[in-house]
Amino acid sequence: MDTQGAESSRARPVRAGLLLAAAATLAVGLVAVVHDLAQPRIEANENAQRVARLAAALGAERYDNDLLQDVVTARDPELLGTDEPVPIHRARLGGEPVAVLIEAVAPDGYAGSIRLLVAVGMDGRLLGVRVLSHKETPGLGDAIDERKSDWISKFAGRSLQDPAPERWRVRKDGGDFDQFTGATVTPRAVVHAVLNALVYFDGHRAAILAAPAGTVVAQSPASGR
Ligand SMILES: Cc1cc2nc3c(=O)[nH]c(=O)nc-3n(C[C@H](O)[C@H](O)[C@H](O)COP(=O)(O)O)c2cc1C
Numbered sequence: 197m198d199t200q201g202a203e204s205s206r207a208r209p210v211r212a213g214l215l216l217a218a219a220a221t222l223a224v225g226l227v228a229v230v231h232d233l234a235q236p237r238i239e240a241n242e243n244a245q246r247v248a249r250l251a252a253a254l255g256a257e258r259y260d261n262d263l264l265q266d267v268v269t270a271r272d273p274e275l276l277g278t279d280e281p282v283p284i285h286r287a288r289l290g291g292e293p294v295a296v297l298i299e300a301v302a303p304d305g306y307a308g309s310i311r312l313l314v315a316v317g318m319d320g321r322l323l324g325v326r327v328l329s330h331k332e333t334p335g336l337g338d339a340i341d342e343r344k345s346d347w348i349s350k351f352a353g354r355s356l357q358d359p360a361p362e363r364w365r366v367r368k369d370g371g372d373f374d375q376f377t378g379a380t381v382t383p384r385a386v387v388h389a390v391l392n393a394l395v396y397f398d399g400h401r402a403a404i405l406a407a408p409a410g411t412v413v414a415q416s417p418a419s420g421r
Contacts, residue, residue: 254315254324266286268283275396297316298396299312300313300389307332307333312327314389320394322390325348327348330382336376364388365388
């Protein structure tokens, strides 16, 4: 009897451990199932947000195609700010190209990379720039966000000729773009990235427009990249 009692008291923690392990496995499985079920909805929401941002940067009346479908990718770490392929959406009205939206990256923000959406019209002028994501400091660098200040709206209408390339800098560095009080690093990074996106479009315009949707933009032989 004593031996049986000792055995059952030894078995109790083992049984509890097994139960705990089974419960944990079940919980992990449930989380995975819920995640899998929710994933299509999460992706649909993200896509809807992207379309809204694209439309806001471009002006919804300017195009009539599906910006999420008419997309090509480009890889140019020097001008697009990342080793990753960068999506370029093509906006058309009645089948004619009216603008491209380049998901360029400013790699040198204060707190890391800043993802941008740079909308350029066929005349090479900026239609708008929006911040897709950033980690800049609230109250300092986050003034690049259109919800925090109108700084980013000042790019609209600018081009490679306006201002001249040497004035594509913040005022503190001798350029035409405002910096923020106590925060020069962030606007400097964004100004540089927007200029580079314009240079990329200027050098690859024909290839960007000619590439079939879903393909990679051919490198321009002239660029040597
Ligand atoms: C905690 C902390 C957070 C900061 N965050 C930012 C920021 O988000 N963006 C920015 O441009 N500068 C930020 N700064 C200030 C920069 O370090 C820098 O002093 C400022 O941008 C001026 O740069 P400049 O000397 O090259 O003109 C931050 C400084 C501190 C101490």
